[in-house]
Amino acid sequence: MGRFLRVLAMALGLGTGLLSSASAAEIVTLRWFGHAFFLVTSAQGVRVALDPFTDIGYPMPEVAADVVTVSHEHGDHNGADGLAGAPEILRGLKAGGADWNSISYRMKDVRIVALPAYHDDVQGRRLGLNSIFIVEAGGLRLAHLSDIGHTLSEATLTAMGRIDVLLIPVGGKFSIDGRQAKEIMTRLSPRITIPIHYKTPVTADWPIEDESEFLAGLNNVRRLDTLTVSLTPGTLPTEPEVWVMRYR
Numbered sequence: 001m002g003r004f005l006r007v008l009a010m011a012l013g014l015g016t017g018l019l020s021s022a023s024a025a026e027i028v029t030l031r032w033f034g035h036a037f038f039l040v041t042s043a044q045g046v047r048v049a050l051d052p053f054t055d056i057g058y059p060m061p062e063v064a065a066d067v068v069t070v071s072h073e074h075g076d077h078n079g080a081d082g083l084a085g086a087p088e089i090l091r092g093l094k095a096g097g098a099d100w101n102s103i104s105y106r107m108k109d110v111r112i113v114a115l116p117a118y119h120d121d122v123q124g125r126r127l128g129l130n131s132i133f134i135v136e137a138g139g140l141r142l143a144h145l146s147d148i149g150h151t152l153s154e155a156t157l158t159a160m161g162r163i164d165v166l167l168i169p170v171g172g173k174f175s176i177d178g179r180q181a182k183e184i185m186t187r188l189s190p191r192i193t194i195p196i197h198y199k200t201p202v203t204a205d206w207p208i209e210d211e212s213e214f215l216a217g218l219n220n221v222r223r224l225d226t227l228t229v230s231l232t233p234g235t236l237p238t239e240p241e242v243w244v245m246r247y248r
């Protein structure tokens with residue numbers, strides 16, 4: 001079996017026995033700092049930073065974390081050293097980037113697994129490997145697709161299972177574009193989809209697109225006016241929504 005399938009199968013086997021004790025009162029907060037960088041904080045206070053950037057132009061936030069995920073080793077995703085709190089670093093890729101790490105991690109009420117993916121649509125031959133991180137907290141399952149460059153195979157969709165909150169790149173060029181992102185969103189049908197990795201005033205000179213292709217034709221888009229959102233299973237939108245977050 002190829003390495004991709006073995007890593008996937010491991011994650012699948014670990015996909016049972018998830019946190020079943022979560023109650024609706026357990027609030028998870030989510031903050032976006034721009035690009036692919038998020039901070040998830042669980043009800044028990046576990047702070048999970050996802051794909052922190054190095055200095056790519058966004059305001060550099062003062063973020064303290066207990067654990068940080070790095071989907072792949074590009075500077076707009078692997079700024080783990082810039083975080084306070086001496087977090088445990090979960091790297092999706094092995095040193096050299098030619099293979100994935102098998103990750104199944106737990107801290108208090110948070111569980112994190114990684115699934116193998118690619119940065120392009122030619123099995124990584126152009127832009128290398130990528131990882132999908134799934135964070136489970138408070139009965140919610142969040143998936144961070146980082147710089148994924150392809151639509152998802154049936155095996156990957158099965159391994160991902162139910163996804164409540166999908167963080168998905170829409171900028172194209174280095175990742176899937178808005179059209180492909182919509183395809184994945186339709187397949188996964190999360191309650192909340194949050195576009196990431198698109199052109200903003202900060203990345204105005206990057207050869208990526210803004211969020212408009214992704215948002216075109218969607219009638220369930222909410223532009224949030226707060227920086228941090230609170231999530232619980234009981235307060236998820238009943239119909240799928242797309243949330244455009246603010247980074248400042």
Ligand SMILES: [Zn+2]
Nearest residue numbers: 074076077147
């Ligand atoms: Zn990137």
